[in-house]
Amino acid sequence: MSAHTLRIEPATPGTQYTDTGHRAAAGPAAPRYPSLTTTVPKEFVHRASVAEVMLTGWERADEGRFAVTAQWPRGHIFFTSVNGCHDPLIAAETLRQIGSLLAHAEYAVPLGHHFLMRDLSLTVHPEHLLVGGAPASLDIDVVCEDVKMRRESLAGLRYTTVMRRAGQVVATGSASFTCMTSKVYQRLRADRLDNAGPQLPLTAPTAPQNVGRVSPTDVVLSPVGRPGRWQLRVDTRHPVLFEHPVDHIPGMMLLEAARQAAVATTREDAMPLSLTGQFTRYAELDTPCTIDARRLPHTDQEQTTAVQVTGHQDAQPVFQSTVTLATPAA
Incomplete structure (x- = not known):
């Protein structure tokens, strides 16, 4: 079994060398470092x-x-x-x-x-x-x-x-x-990338407190005037969600959208206990992505709420997620 960690291998204790490579007189023991x-x-x-x-x-x-x-x-x-x-x-x-x-x-x-x-x-x-x-x-x-x-x-x-x-x-x-x-x-994406339009303008964020966020820059949902529906807010300057240049919307951003939509749907600043994500196609940067969320029926007696979140572009499914939140005690 080979461990892949950084190790410092010191010289034999008490051994020193001159700049010509010859053994010098023994001195203080060289330090030994753990991994x-x-x-x-x-x-x-x-x-x-x-x-x-x-x-x-x-x-x-x-x-x-x-x-x-x-x-x-x-x-x-x-x-x-x-x-x-x-x-x-x-x-x-x-x-x-x-x-x-x-x-x-x-x-x-x-x-x-x-x-x-x-x-x-x-x-x-x-x-x-x-x-x-x-x-x-x-x-x-x-x-x-x-x-x-x-x-x-x-x-x-x-x-x-x-x-x-x-x-x-x-x-x-x-x-x-x-x-x-x-x-x-490149062959798989050629048609899409060759015909890609300009990046969408950045839309206004939903109120951060409604989606469990503090800063508007971390909000990935924009209101569209309909309960349970938003437009995905794609800020390619975000230092984490777009940590490096990509030609499509990252999956982690879609999971964050699912979490924020679940919080907004339940109106509870609750801890996500579980989440799932199924990604069916690339989410494109030049096409609006609609995010829909709905509560799922209770299936047990635990203090949880499950929300199903879906994303669509051009009426085609992009991803589906289920987020289960802990329900705060009354």
Whole structure:
């Protein structure tokens, strides 16, 4: 088993060398450092900024099984705390990063290949998500399954995760994606990209307090004058949702839209306990995307509310999500 972490290998204690390379007289013992923590390469998780890399290491445990480590900051510019807990969407971003990390580092997918997230599901345990006096360190068990190969190259896979913090399960989740070469991607997207219109003008945000946000710049919904419906507000200058240039709306932005729509529908500043996302086609930057939300009937006696959120462009479905929120005690 080979661990992928940063290690400093010191010289033998008591050994010093001159600038000519000859052994010098023994002096004080050279310091020994334990394994030091760093982030994984940002390119492996498709981030431009090291600050947005959540993963800190990985190692293969068995065929298709991996141990991944991660760290969440106490505060984040976008993944802000919810009722004193780490934002569940930071767990979703961590889940997303795991897939691309393992694809590149363990399944030999070259950098520059394109990834398409098919689906993602996440369940969190708020009692173990409380923001503490230090960043949250995570140990994540990952199982890769349904691995699809094409001509000895990875074409896609599904993976499941269990995220632990100090031995306690903070989240479980799964996701699947497909990947393709740049040439295949360009061929797949050629008609759409060649005929793409100008980017849509930035629309006005819904009131931040109505969608569980503080800053208007983090609001991804614009009012359209109809209850339960909004237009997706696409700000390509956003430093996290559009952390690097892309030719379509990122899946994480669609999940954030689902969360905000669920909060607006229930009118409760509540913690999302679970969310799912199924992505059926690329969401384009030059076409309005309509977001609709509706409460689902109660199916149990727990204090939760489920909201189904859908997104459409040109009357065609783009994504569907179900967000389950904790209902605050009366």
